[in-house]
Amino acid sequence: MLYFSEQSPDTAKAGKGLRMRRRVIVRRRVSKVKPADTEKLEGFNPSVLGLGDIALPSKEVEAIAAIFDLARFTTFCNQVDPHLVVPKYLSNFLDWLFGEIRARLTEGGYGEDKKLWAELPFFTKFLGDGVLLLWSTRGLTEPLICKIVATLYEIRSAYRNDFYPRISKAVDKPPSILRCGIARGRVFSVGNGNDYIGHCINTASRLQKLSLLTFCFPHRGFNVQEYMREDYRRLFVQKSVTIRGVGENELIWLIKEEFDRLPEKSRELFRSL
Numbered sequence: 330m331l332y333f334s335e336q337s338p339d340t341a342k343a344g345k346g347l348r349m350r351r352r353v354i355v356r357r358r359v360s361k362v363k364p365a366d367t368e369k370l371e372g373f374n375p376s377v378l379g380l381g382d383i384a385l386p387s388k389e390v391e392a393i394a395a396i397f398d399l400a401r402f403t404t405f406c407n408q409v410d411p412h413l414v415v416p417k418y419l420s421n422f423l424d425w426l427f428g429e430i431r432a433r434l435t436e437g438g439y440g441e442d443k444k445l446w447a448e449l450p451f452f453t454k455f456l457g458d459g460v461l462l463l464w465s466t467r468g469l470t471e472p473l474i475c476k477i478v479a480t481l482y483e484i485r486s487a488y489r490n491d492f493y494p495r496i497s498k499a500v501d502k503p504p505s506i507l508r509c510g511i512a513r514g515r516v517f518s519v520g521n522g523n524d525y526i527g528h529c530i531n532t533a534s535r536l537q538k539l540s541l542l543t544f545c546f547p548h549r550g551f552n553v554q555e556y557m558r559e560d561y562r563r564l565f566v567q568k569s570v571t572i573r574g575v576g577e578n579e580l581i582w583l584i585k586e587e588f589d590r591l592p593e594k595s596r597e598l599f600r601s602l
Contacts, residue, residue, distance in 0.1 A: 381521025388518040391466045394533040395481055398459035400506035418500045425492050433480045475557035485509045485544050510537030513550030535572050540595050548580035568599040
């Protein structure tokens with residue numbers, strides 16, 4: 330069965346006017362489309378990633394990967410008018426972090442008398458909510474490798490005890506926790522060495538956000554019992570845990586005091602040896 334409805338002349342006229350306006354809007358929208366800019370089109374290619382010649386063979390480096398991550402940084406960025414606080418926080422944080430690394434890797438004297446007890450990281454990368462650092466282990470003894478771990482632990486602690494109280498007076502509700510995950514292994518250059526990939530980088534990333542912990546590193550590659558100074562070694566406890574994307578029953582070191590404060594349900598994820 331068909332139904333018909335009658336339109337008054339006024340209604341039909343109004344409908345025609347609406348269609349005319351729609352055609353005008355469509356024409357206006359189409360008119361905003363610009364002709365293709367050949368130079369811009371050709372310039373949009375992998376070179377914008379800044380990796381250099383990606384076809385170059387990778388160079389392998391034995392390295393320590395450390396990832397510092399700012400807990401709840403996304404929440405901090407979602408506050409009212411983030412453009413007023415985020416640049417100020419990041420500039421202060423990055424200046425502080427790089428200054429801490431420089432200061433803690435040097436020892437003795439002033440000016441030219443200062444000496445590096447370990448090389449500075451050969452690669453650094455801003456990750457949006459943290460920083461990736463890569464140290465070459467070439468020429469590093471096992472005690473020095475453990476000393477780098479202890480240094481990273483000190484920087485993690487200094488954030489909470491030193492930097493956070495100061496930045497809280499200049500920026501509203503900054504991230505209160507700096508997490509750190511560490512791993513050791515091989516990394517491979519991408520392009521001209523403007524980026525690196527490697528399993529140890531992935532492991533460090535997993536460890537920096539493991540449960541509610543803020544500092545973790547694997548047993549593999551770090552001879553803690555033999556080479557770490559006693560005053561640092563006693564701060565850590567060894568556990569076994571499943572790490573997504575890494576493996577099951579992985580042996581890791583974490584801060585003993587921090588582990589003891591975990592809720593019971595979180596502690597169940599870890600197994601004692």
